[in-house]
Amino acid sequence: MNDPASANGFGRDKVVKIISSVLSKVSEAEEISRESLYKDLKDLQDIIHDARKEISFARPSDIQDKHIPTATDELDLIVKSTEEATSSIMDSCEILEQEADKEGGPSAFVVSEEVTKIYEACSFQDLTGQRVTKVIGSLVTIEEKVSKMIDILGSRLPGMDVPEEEEATGDAALMNGPQAPDKAISQDDIDKLLAEFD
Amino acid sequence: MTVDKNMNILIVDDYKTMLRIIKNLLKQLGFNNVDEALDGSQALQTFQSKEYGLVISDWNMEPMSGIELLKEVRGGSKNADVPFIMITAESKTENVIAAKQAGVSNYIVKPFNAETLKQKISSVIGDF
Numbered sequence: 001m002n003d004p005a006s007a008n009g010f011g012r013d014k015v016v017k018i019i020s021s022v023l024s025k026v027s028e029a030e031e032i033s034r035e036s037l038y039k040d041l042k043d044l045q046d047i048i049h050d051a052r053k054e055i056s057f058a059r060p061s062d063i064q065d066k067h068i069p070t071a072t073d074e075l076d077l078i079v080k081s082t083e084e085a086t087s088s089i090m091d092s093c094e095i096l097e098q099e100a101d102k103e104g105g106p107s108a109f110v111v112s113e114e115v116t117k118i119y120e121a122c123s124f125q126d127l128t129g130q131r132v133t134k135v136i137g138s139l140v141t142i143e144e145k146v147s148k149m150i151d152i153l154g155s156r157l158p159g160m161d162v163p164e165e166e167e168a169t170g171d172a173a174l175m176n177g178p179q180a181p182d183k184a185i186s187q188d189d190i191d192k193l194l195a196e197f198d
Numbered sequence: 199m200t201v202d203k204n205m206n207i208l209i210v211d212d213y214k215t216m217l218r219i220i221k222n223l224l225k226q227l228g229f230n231n232v233d234e235a236l237d238g239s240q241a242l243q244t245f246q247s248k249e250y251g252l253v254i255s256d257w258n259m260e261p262m263s264g265i266e267l268l269k270e271v272r273g274g275s276k277n278a279d280v281p282f283i284m285i286t287a288e289s290k291t292e293n294v295i296a297a298k299q300a301g302v303s304n305y306i307v308k309p310f311n312a313e314t315l316k317q318k319i320s321s322v323i324g325d326f
Contacts, residue, residue, distance in 0.1 A: 083213075083215055086215045086219075087215060087218075090215070090218060090219070090222070093222075094222070171263060171265050171266060171296075174257075174265065174288065174290075174292065174293050174296055175257070175258050175263060175288065176288060176290065177258060177287055177288070178287035178289075178308070179287070179288075179289050179290065183290075184289040184290075184307070185289050185290070185291055185294070185307075186307070187306065187307050187310070187314060189291075190289070190294050190305050190307055193291065193294050193295070193298075194294065194298060194304065194305060197298050
């Protein structure tokens with residue numbers, strides 16, 4: 001990724017240089033040149049102005065106002081639709097089980113009707129896939145905006161360290177939810193691991 | 199070992215659908231006395247009022263997780279040695295080790311199938 005600060009010639013080094021120059025001139029007050037001090041302060045003002053402009057172009061408020069609400073709404077809908085679909089499929093399965101136990105065998109009409117309901121319920125997968133794609137789109141946009149702001153602030157404001165996130169400990173550290181298939185261990189691996197304790 | 203299919207089984211999961219799936223699978227295996235709880239604390243309350251032959255619990259629940267429930271059960275409840283199976287999406291090695299150290303009887307990773315559930319139940323209570 002290009003460093004926007006360097007590209008515009010307002011990088012961290014230049015900020016440090018200007019501040020050092022201003023401090024030096026102020027400490028040697030009797031030799032201070034008003035024009036020189038004004039020029040340094042004007043350069044600083046330009047840097048701050050440009051940084052504010054670039055942050056504003058990144059529209060950080062969109063993250064809170066638009067992208068996060070969209071992503072959470074979509075995720076809520078995914079949870080809701082998958083729950084409804086699963087419930088509908090299970091309703092049909094229970095009816096089919098009862099039908100299978102009936103004297104004289106199951107009614108072809110009932111079986112056909114319930115199987116159709118299962119097919120219909122399975123269509124949630126299509127919608128869920130589309131919603132997940134939208135959530136991924138929102139996350140990518142948020143990532144781009146945050147990266148841009150970190151670039152602008154991190155490279156222009158000397159000494160601005162980003163604090164590291166606190167890591168969970170104890171039982172809380174073990175609640176991570178489903179793993180990606182390439183990171184999860186299989187049931188066979190779990191069985192082997194448990195066997196090692198015996 | 200003779201398995202009493204009339205024994206009480208407690209299943210714990212914060213997703214009602216998963217409770218329903220497990221309950222139906224247990225029913226197909228011949229176990230009909232199944233109680234449900236939506237998290238560890240609710241399970242503990244239920245656990246104090248009845249004798250259970252098997253506990254099947256999810257891990258990731260609020261306010262009390264499955265691992266906390268397991269520790270509470272093993273730590274001095276009246277039925278501390280009850281077979282306890284964890285069914286969870288948490289599939290990291292450290293999770294399995296932590297569960298084993300807390301006294302889990304067996305561990306099933308989601309998604310699972312009916313055959314795996316049957317095998318793991320058999321491994322902790324005997325063939326049925």
